[in-house]
Amino acid sequence: MSTLAVAVESRSPVRRLVWAMPVAAALLVYPWVASQYQAMLLAYGLVMAIAALGFNLLLGYTGLLSFGHSAFFGVGAYTVALMVKYLNVGSMELFLVGAVVGSAVVAGIFGFVCVRYTRIFFGILTLALSQVLWSLAFKFFWVTGGTDGLRVPTPMLVGFSGGKTDKIEFLAHAYYYYVLVIFFACVASMWVIVSSPFGKALQAIRDNETRAEFVGIQVRRYRWVAFLVSGVFTGVAGALWVPLNGLITPENLHWTFSGKIVFMTVLGGFSAFAGPIIGAVLYNYLEAYAVGNTVYWQFVLGTVLVVLVLSLPTGVVGTADRLIARWGGRS
């Protein structure tokens, strides 16, 4: 894992930009060339990409496998829904602020408990804590709507109401671009974080905790900050996701949803920066088309997961990188 990560990360930023610019341009023109449904589906993918990106700061960079990221996604989403229900807020910017604060508080507390442990203990603790939130959302139905969930109406984007236009049109255009801007901002800031001395310290902790401690890194504190940042990214994704879906239910707090985030990241490859992004977008298509085309969709997803783990342990991006490197080396 670490050798591959080094190989990928040693590429020059210029070469990365060569890859990133056409992709960014394609994302910008996408709603004009693709159908409304496709634009909306990609918006879902981008939102999940933010969540997976945040998740991967823990898995890929810090070496901690969280099985509780549904908690932060759900807190982000429920914060928005509760702001609508109790405070009558309609502004997307306020939703994002609320989600950042909400998920930071929860991630701060959960992180404080969880980063004392690593490996399976860490994973189980995050899972258990997220299940606590799930059961609260499930049981306190007079506040959270229980399994019926809470509805979130069309929000106002930078002060403009999207309520009058057609909802589908709104989601496929205005809201798509809103998601895209936040997505770019999240990718850029995550890039800065993982390239910073802080990011390097996290990777040092991942590779050898004892040595990292000896060079003076406060391991637990660094892990806690990484946990916090990771949770906030996923919380932002939750907030962006609710208006898209129109409804938040406890399903999104359940550990199986955390499993989906893990799946996405493994699908893309957790050792590359772009892995979780590609993985989330791919998973989103995979799930939508599997559910749409067969009642055996669970079988399809399960098969993909098994094949992935057995034959592509570095994920789609890791494998592509390796193939490109091999091809580049030969020519």
Added chain:
Amino acid sequence: MAAEVNRRDFLNTLGVSVGAALTSAGAALPVVGVAHAQDKPKGNIPDTPFKIGHMTFFTGPAAVLGEPMFKGQQLAAEEINAAGGLLGKRKIELLKADENAGTDANVKELRRLKLSEKIDFFCGITSSGNTPALGPVAEELKLLTIFVDGCTDFLFDKAVPNPHYIFRITNMQSADGVTGAVAAAMTWPKTKKIAHIHPDYSYGRNAFDHFGIVMKKMLPSAENVSEGWPKLGTTDFSSHITKAISSKPDLLAISVWGGDYVAFYKQALRYGMFDKMKVASMIAFGVAPHAIGKDHPEGIIAGVHSNYHFTYPGGDRWPYNKTFVEKYHKRFNEYPNFQAEGGYTATYMLKNAIEKANRLAGGWPDDDAIISMLEGNMMAAPAGYVYIRPDNHQGYKDAVTGFSKNVADYPFPILDPERIITIPIRNITAPPGWPKGEPTSTYTWIDKTWPRAKA
């Protein structure tokens, strides 16, 4: 304060009848599944297929209840197609989607069906957790929809209080708890202690609330002694069963459904639960009939979601039911449940509205024309008359329940034909004009307007 009456008068005011004949049918109502001579459609009708997206449970423990819904619609579509299609021209094409994918995947799938597959009509849905999620989405998509089930009162009380594109064909959920409670209070008036086991989500709470409010009116001296809330999809009920038994109730009220109920009754048998108390279920026989074995206890109130059991109306008393059951059995080699009847009736309800709209304006009617025809539409279906109320787009038909009984004719228990209980639906649901209430309009309506039986 509502007046006090004695129990017999109470039941009379509710119009409850046991094993009774149907009210006479005289009106020339549209009917399902009958190829009566039909006027030639007016105007030009395109011959493009009419695409219907159908979402229900094809996998998981809910499939024994939900999947027959698709079969019902499939049967209707095949009949209509055999006669040339809708308005003689447009063949119905069915697209399946699995409701078991989870609420957010269902929202995505509904959008895909409309925007990518370009369906003309959406149908199906079993779980009451899903209609409040999908109803608003169907409205946003401007997609003509008849939900078959997913019968929560919440949908038209709150989630979509002013529906335009969406309708629902089977009875509202509150009718379920009310029917179960009326049947239990009437059958076992000496009940003093009631235990409850309900799935821990909106349907279970709805059943609990409405069972409770009716008991408060009809058996004011009865009290709840135990509550169990198993999670939906649970297969191990032993803790809930032992808890209920240890509270020594006279009656168990239960709204566990689908594969969950099958698991429940088999486990309850091992604890001798059915010998220790009377049992009133809202939806025990809601599953496909063959999912229940002959080992199922007799004499319990085995609800059918207050909607339909294929043995009633039996024999020649209601020909549409006789022919429907025969056709369904011939096609699928099994007997229909209330969902199958719902899927079948929804398809004919749509066909009928399209034909009416065509007679008025000619050509293929637009959605708004079909919607105006659906509003207030009434037709004779296998289960009896079904009426779509224009103000809330909800279907209403008389509620049905009965007692489990093994007979030689079927390899599974059915509702005892001698003791079918029917209640006119208007007597147990909030009428038009009644203000929206908490937890449901029907709940507040019962609470405020029903008299109390003398203890």
